[in-house]
Amino acid sequence: MFGKSDKAADLAGEVTDHTAIQGRSLWRDALDRFLRNKAAMACVFVLGLIVVFVVFGPLLAQWSNEEIDWSRMGDIVRDGRPNIENGHYFGLDELGRDLYARVIQATRTSLLVGLIGAAMALILGTAYGVIAGFYGGRLDAGMMRFVDILLAIPTTLIIILILVVAGRSFITLFIALGAVSWLTMSRIVRAQTLTLKTREFIEAARAGGVSEGAIIVRHILPNLLGVVIVYASLLVPEMILAESFISFLGLGIAEPNTSLGRLIAEGAGTMAYGTLWQLLFPLFFYVTIIITMFFIGDGLRDALDPKDR
Amino acid sequence: MAVLTVDNLKVSFDTPDGPVSAVKGTSFHIEAGECLGIVGESGSGKSQTFMAAMGLLPSNGRASGSVRLDGHEILNLPVGKLNDVRGADVGMIFQDPLTALTPHLRVGEQMAEVLKVHRGMTGSAARRLCLDWLERVRIPAASRRLRQFPHELSGGMRQRVMIAQAMLCEPRLLIADEPTTALDVTVQAEVLDLIAGLQKEHGTAVALITHDMGVVARMCDRLEVMQYGEVVESGSVGKIFGAADHAYTRRLLDAMPRIDAGDAPAPMPAETETLLDVDDLRVEFPIRPESGFFRKPIPLKAVNGVSFSLARGETLGIVGESGCGKSTLARAVLRLIEPTDGNVSWLGTPLTDLDKRAMKKERKDLQIVFQDPLASLDPRMTIAASIAEPLKTYRPDMTARERRAAVAEMMERVGLDPDMQNRYPHEMSGGQNQRVGIARAMINRPKLIICDEAVSALDVSIQAQIVKLLKDLQAEFGMSMLFISHDLSVVREISNRIMVLYLGRIVEMGDGDMICATPRHPYTQSLISAVPIPDPDLERSRERIRIPGELPSPLDLRAALRFLPSKLAAGDEDYVPRLDQVAPGHWVAEHDPLDRILAQAPAQDAL
């Protein structure tokens, strides 16, 4: 056979295949359902605005997130109010730093934490769950026993333990978040794998001589993806929540960097003195992100798992 | 006077793609005390007609027209008014007895609430009436059943409970929506007899919704044939079975396989080469008993010593009721389930001894087609990708283009338009998907195909097409087949030889027509006498052979000797019945005379 002409023939094949009816995959159907969901689409739009704000907002900032505005730090309650003219759009924090720059930086951190934490849970949990579910037997029993033991320890305690023991850093934070978030994911994936495994199309693939590795990659994973995406999308806000929780305790990201949870904690600490903007700006971004993420996750579930409606 | 009159009933469903019309203006009536059959295939709107009449449509369903019960309009009545009718004047039973009863309420509680709502009857009076009805539907140990939960009863028993519950208030009309479709054939016969008896005894009118012309022939006085939401033909059973006017009705009748047709494929010539040799195959599953502190698994003998051989180009039909181990047997032959004991040899190679890699090589020649066409295809793959998958494994030398050509050719061969290759399984009908399954199994030109209930989930007319396709493919490619089904009449149509399984053991094996015309074993006889024949005169004059008791569980050790009560009486519970050759090629398991078996008290029902 001639490699090159093969390729050309293949191309020709593609062209002539245009007569074939194009099927609508389940993904396509799900996408259409999602696009029809008004609440979810509105939330995608709002979340998009926040991302745009995080990316382009710094261009408008006149102060960095570390600089202290010495001229106004004397009386924050009076001079630190949000003000368009002096460049402190969101006002000053308790130490006289620009809240606008700090909120942008904090929002970015929180979004990153959500995405990376969910991604870690997704990869770790899926791999673990698929292996346990697919190979079954003793291996499965042992692996799930381990998960059950870890689940018996309250998650916040694990996170605090890890952070106290291993010291504060961005990496430890992710390890701590990842360490707790993959557990539930692995159980969901395992349960799904168990039901998929008994489906006839897996048996058909076995009878067709497809190897176990190929069955996992070709048949199990694509069919798991819907559930995994839904769950991961709900994990994003949960990760943000968990990080805020940790930051709130003062165990999260180190200064001068900050996160929304940290800002809320600081704002809550000073709200009795009348500097409400210190609480309300981060609170607004925070609640908006979480609510939109939950609505989007909800829309994804409706789209990918239509029986639930 | 008519009990129920349906006039120009229309039903539609609101979907995201606009309203979909399911019933397009049907009109018919049911006279008091008669049995009206509503016949049609899936999607004909036969169930939705009655759901709409009783106000049981899902929330997106709309109904218009008129439905009158004893002259009073009941269509679209408010639920409060409708509740006076439901359960009191009209009783309903549904297809799937496994899910139709509330799982957490005891049988007695579910029945008694009907009496409380409609008759204001409670306490011991209600209990007595429930018990009375359970006995009338011939449930053994009825008083104990009242305290049991639905999951503790067998499928047939649950359907009897449903019937007893529907009959409690002695309704004028009983709507039976595919009441026996999910049941084994012997249980179906019992349930149908029961309904017919109640109809005569109480003068209840029956609306029997079914797809099975055999059931209609046995039960109905008149019938309405529905297609695509419309009644296409109606008339008395005698007239329609004698000379149907409408082409669709004729097609339905012709497609229906008949057990008494006598045209089974001829047996293979004796000198044909043997491909597959199965010797004393056993499969056991450890089952954990439900209670006990230290639960020790006990073995469930799903396949309990089965031996047979299969010649090149031959089709062996395997028949049996649920729990007889027929599907397990198929999977054990292919080693999709590892056999516990025994040998499977393929062209002289013992498959049971091969390691994974060697087995994979053999799988090229050993293929299987499954029952549920949709479930057996990966929902996220195009059908072309599914069909091509075995090629990727066994013909890595092929280019993508060659593969595509091979797939297109095979699609055409199984009657699919190659233009559909980029479609997904959910976009196709059950029959089309089953063709895809067959194409996938055939693409490597295997020497053996196992069809595990391959046509059972399909409508009758599609079923006939698929059986024909399999026969044609066999004529062209010469593969052997193991054709597994619970439906004896379909098996007879395609098989050279038939093997009857009972609780993991062979009870009878022989040529197709030999088994159907002159069965020797009492179990085979009862099975064949229970299969309805789509011919009203013949069907109503047939003698039925009833083995006492219901199909027992494979965990019940004594059940294996149901046909040898003499050995049971002698206390020899581990006895294994011999397989005797009573005529050339006709093997029958040892059994007591029929009278002795019929005389025994109903077998103790396993819990």
Add this chain to the structure above:
Amino acid sequence: MFAYIVKRLLGAIPTLLFLVVAAFFMMHMAPGGPFTSERKLPPEVLANIEAQYGLDQPLWKQLWDYVTGIVLHFDFGPSFRYKDRDVNDIIAQGFPISLTYGTLSFIVATLIGVSLGIAAAIRHNSWIDYFAVSLGIVAQALPNFIMGPILILTFTLWLGWLPGGGWNGGQWQYLIMPVIALSTSYMGNIARLTRSSMLEVLNSNFIRTARAKGLPARSVIWRHAMKPTLLPVISYLGPVFVYVLTGSVFVDLYFSTGGLGQSYVNSALTRDYAVLLGVTILYGALTIFVNLLTDLAYAWFDPKMRY
């Protein structure tokens, strides 16, 4: 049933032991000890203190003493921070407070959540359904540490209706805000879970049978649909109870309620490992116990379950 409970309790022992050992080693691997942090102590003084707390012993001996202390005397040892208090005292003081408002929050979240979910499912696609779904999602996004400042801002600073913090023996004015703060997000979750579960049940065959029998809607919902609806809710409620108790960290911080959460955070920040360990083990044991209760409740709801 009894055999099942005994079996489950026996099965919990290795889990608990693993928890104790893992937590113990993790804390001892941590850099620095409780007495190294702030000011530099002379080495001999440090050695003296460490000897007093048994920290100079080999690790396995410390672990052994710790475990036997718990098993034999139910004694979690002395606090490293507070000279005159041991861990048992700290737990005995904080836990009843956490338990009180935790249980209250749990009850509030369950009652409101389940009622809202059922109302939404029964009136599917009506305004009450949309309201319940939206409220559920919004509530889910308002965990206690967000609710805390919002509540204080509203009811204490603006309206001046409720005291901003304190416990005061659990008087109702002091309970309202902690309970609302703690229960809101779980209430949202429970409402959504109940709703989707009930929708699924209402579509099932046995509900169609119940309606075909002519039962009134009330009876269809309460007698037939309720138990199966609550099955998935129950398996969620177990973890919620534990979350509600451990989630008390913020409530304690915001409202100065003095529950166990405060001790836990303080000990984490001051490296008082004895308290940290004790509370962790307490919560772990509680989780196992609640899981057992959940499974028992589950079995009561589902006749198919057998022990």
